[in-house]
Amino acid sequence: MAQHTFLIVGGGLAGAKAAQTLREEGFTGRIKIVGAELERPYERPPLSKGYLTGTAERDTIYVHEPGWYDEHEVELRLGIRAVDLDAAGHQLTLEDGEHLGYSKLLLATGSSSRRLPATDLQGLYYLRDVGEADKLRAALATGGRGVVVVGAGWIGMETAAAACVNGNVVTVVDPQPTPLRAALGDELGEMFAELHREHGVDLRLLSGVREFTSSAGHVTGLITQGGETLSADVVVVGVGAQPNVQLGESARLTIDNGIVVDQALRTSDPDIYAAGDIANTYHPMLGRHVRVEHWANALHGGPAAARSMLGQHVVYDPVPYFYTDQYDLGMEYSGYVEPGGYDQLVYRGDRRGRQFIAFWLKAGQVVAGMNVNVWDVTPAVQGLIRSGRHVDVEQLTDPDIPLEALFSPAAATR
Numbered sequence: 001m002a003q004h005t006f007l008i009v010g011g012g013l014a015g016a017k018a019a020q021t022l023r024e025e026g027f028t029g030r031i032k033i034v035g036a037e038l039e040r041p042y043e044r045p046p047l048s049k050g051y052l053t054g055t056a057e058r059d060t061i062y063v064h065e066p067g068w069y070d071e072h073e074v075e076l077r078l079g080i081r082a083v084d085l086d087a088a089g090h091q092l093t094l095e096d097g098e099h100l101g102y103s104k105l106l107l108a109t110g111s112s113s114r115r116l117p118a119t120d121l122q123g124l125y126y127l128r129d130v131g132e133a134d135k136l137r138a139a140l141a142t143g144g145r146g147v148v149v150v151g152a153g154w155i156g157m158e159t160a161a162a163a164c165v166n167g168n169v170v171t172v173v174d175p176q177p178t179p180l181r182a183a184l185g186d187e188l189g190e191m192f193a194e195l196h197r198e199h200g201v202d203l204r205l206l207s208g209v210r211e212f213t214s215s216a217g218h219v220t221g222l223i224t225q226g227g228e229t230l231s232a233d234v235v236v237v238g239v240g241a242q243p244n245v246q247l248g249e250s251a252r253l254t255i256d257n258g259i260v261v262d263q264a265l266r267t268s269d270p271d272i273y274a275a276g277d278i279a280n281t282y283h284p285m286l287g288r289h290v291r292v293e294h295w296a297n298a299l300h301g302g303p304a305a306a307r308s309m310l311g312q313h314v315v316y317d318p319v320p321y322f323y324t325d326q327y328d329l330g331m332e333y334s335g336y337v338e339p340g341g342y343d344q345l346v347y348r349g350d351r352r353g354r355q356f357i358a359f360w361l362k363a364g365q366v367v368a369g370m371n372v373n374v375w376d377v378t379p380a381v382q383g384l385i386r387s388g389r390h391v392d393v394e395q396l397t398d399p400d401i402p403l404e405a406l407f408s409p410a411a412a413t414r
């Protein structure tokens, strides 16, 4: 394949891992990564955790050492956006007008923060890239500042924790009754609410933003939908993300909540693939398409797409996984639950002491599991989900019975 050029659009985790896999699998053609950011590929999770609080430094976030790209003959075109994709002509156009040809192309353009209207104010942040994280880190570092976080999702709650740990006075505003409700439901959302309240965070729930207040172009706070005025030195908006599908649109790919791909991460064009946040992937185990905006999906999806580009037989069907760290609470979540997609939520371990595993069940089968301050159980939780076995709830919630015994006959007889 020496004559081939494989083009990767998007210099994030999915793109960088795809390039690595192409070389590991013996691809000797040209590999180019086009990335809109000036930074070489890095991981975003630290931006709302250790990097934001100042406990992790810049050199810990990158996917590869700076010399890795030259050593592996991976050409990096950074700080430039691709603006058009001509699938029939096999050509990508960059914003400076340059055209790049390709044999196969991977779309790994990730997502962008969803923005609220009229939020072009100093002191108001959307946390998506490291440049924004640097500014926010500096704003939070001294402590003692009034911080309002809009949105009680993952990024909002992690940012609230980071701001609080740095000694700021933090308020979170969200129209939902509990934080993280869409992902976890009310019962476990309330656990996160309690955790934050214990650390002094003021949660203003059931309350959205009516408007931001400002003075001389600098945010001074906001007025809630209930008419309450909250003043702030710093406002962070975390109200979700949307997939960057513009190139897919210009190439006339099938788009529906991201770029639609099959289980081998192939788009509707035979030479274009998609991975990471942008891909709405057919998942054989779930029997439907899912778009997963999480780190593990970029980490594993990029390599899977690379193997698919090389013509290997690929079935990409990992159990969806994500994690969070807030204060002294670490958790991992495996599985996928649609709204109303479970009929039972049960616990193994110490729920009040926040050291437990939660299981979501539907018709007796485990569809998702979340371990909180309990470690090294993800393979077992995922094995249980993947097995599709009907489980006995008494056994499932009994910490003395190994989880493996519930789905692996070999473990049961050991």
Ligand SMILES: Cc1cc2nc3c(=O)[nH]c(=O)nc-3n(C[C@H](O)[C@H](O)[C@H](O)COP(=O)(O)OP(=O)(O)OC[C@H]3O[C@@H](n4cnc5c(N)ncnc54)[C@H](O)[C@@H]3O)c2cc1C
Pocket: 009, 010, 011, 012, 013, 014, 015, 034, 035, 036, 037, 043, 044, 045, 046, 047, 048, 080, 081, 082, 083, 108, 109, 110, 111, 127, 128, 129, 155, 244, 247, 275, 276, 277, 278, 292, 293, 294, 295, 296, 298, 321, 322, 323, 324, 325
């Ligand atoms: C602050 C933060 C914290 C997070 N924490 C967690 C966590 O704790 N756990 C977890 O599981 N997940 C977490 N995530 C989610 C995780 O980081 C993402 O799922 C992951 O970054 C997706 O990787 P990606 O490579 O698909 O896309 P991205 O990381 O978004 O990278 C895509 C890249 O493509 C570039 N690009 C876009 N359009 C173009 C174009 N037209 N031309 C050229 N380049 C383009 C973008 O600028 C970007 O650099 C977090 C995300 C953020 C923002």
